[in-house]
Amino acid sequence: MAQSVWGYDSDNGPERWHENYPMAKGDKQSPIEINSKDVRHDSSLAPWHASYDPGAAKTILNNGRTCRVVFDDSFDRSVLRGGPLTGAYRLRQLHLHWGSSDDHGSEHVIDGVKYAAELHMVHWNPKHGNFAGALKQPDGVAVVGIFLKVGKTPKPEMKRILEEIDNIKTKGKEAPFQHFDPSILFPKSRDYWTYHGSFTTPPCEECITWILLREPIEVSPDQMAKLRSLSKSGENEAMNPLVDNWRPPQPVKGRVVRASFK
Ligand SMILES: NS(=O)(=O)c1cc(F)ccc1F
Numbered sequence: 001m002a003q004s005v006w007g008y009d010s011d012n013g014p015e016r017w018h019e020n021y022p023m024a025k026g027d028k029q030s031p032i033e034i035n036s037k038d039v040r041h042d043s044s045l046a047p048w049h050a051s052y053d054p055g056a057a058k059t060i061l062n063n064g065r066t067c068r069v070v071f072d073d074s075f076d077r078s079v080l081r082g083g084p085l086t087g088a089y090r091l092r093q094l095h096l097h098w099g100s101s102d103d104h105g106s107e108h109v110i111d112g113v114k115y116a117a118e119l120h121m122v123h124w125n126p127k128h129g130n131f132a133g134a135l136k137q138p139d140g141v142a143v144v145g146i147f148l149k150v151g152k153t154p155k156p157e158m159k160r161i162l163e164e165i166d167n168i169k170t171k172g173k174e175a176p177f178q179h180f181d182p183s184i185l186f187p188k189s190r191d192y193w194t195y196h197g198s199f200t201t202p203p204c205e206e207c208i209t210w211i212l213l214r215e216p217i218e219v220s221p222d223q224m225a226k227l228r229s230l231s232k233s234g235e236n237e238a239m240n241p242l243v244d245n246w247r248p249p250q251p252v253k254g255r256v257v258r259a260s261f262k
C-alpha cells in the first residue's frame, strides 16, 4: 500500500500533515487570519522593490498540487529588496492556491474574507548558499502573496499563465515558459502586511518573511475555471480536478502582523 503522500484530501490533508512533518504543529505556522484591529502600522517599514529579468523565466509545470512557474535563480538575476527584508532575495518560483468555487481558495484570510485564489512569489536569501540551506534559516525565504478576486475584468497579465494551462493539464506535465516578468501581476498599490511564518505545505519550515499585498488583483470567472481545469492526476489516470489546494489558517501564537500603511 503506497505510503499516503501529503495532499489536501481527508486522508492526507492539513489535519494529518503533522504525523509525518512535526513542524506543521510549530508556533510560527502559515497561513494565518489577519484582523485589521490587531495589525500594527509600522512607519519604519520601507517600500519593497522587485527587479525581475523576464529572461529568467524557464518553465511552467503541474506537480499535481499546484501550477508553478520556475525561474533561473543561479545568480542575482530576479531579486526582491526592501520592505521588511535585509539584502536581495532571489526569485525562485511562483505558484497558486485556489478553491473549487469563487467564495474560497486563498490561504491567508483578511478580516474574514477568503479570496478565490492566492498567488505566491517565492524568493530566497543567497547569504544561505542555496534554497535548501535557506529553508533552515528564519530569514531564509521571502514570499510575496497576491490575492485574486473574481470580477468582470480579466487581468490580461494572468492570461499568459492561464494560456499555458492547456499544455500542463495533468500531473507531471511541464512546458517552456519564457520571457515573462511576474511584476506585471502586481496591483497598483504597494501597501502590504508582513509577519514571520512558514511554508504552507509540508515540511512547513518556519523560514518565511511574508509580504502580503493589501490590494487584490481581479480575474474573470473564465480565468478561474481555467485554473480549476487542471488535474491532480496523470494523463493515463481518471481526471481528478486540482482544486482546494489551500491550507486553513493556523494559530497566530502571539505573533504581531505589521502593516506598511495606516
Ligand atoms: N505555499 S508557500 O509559498 O508557503 C511554499 C513555497 C515553496 F517554495 C515551497 C513550499 C511552500 F508551501
Ligand SMILES: [Zn+2]
Binding pocket: 095, 096, 097, 120, 200
Ligand atoms: Zn504557496
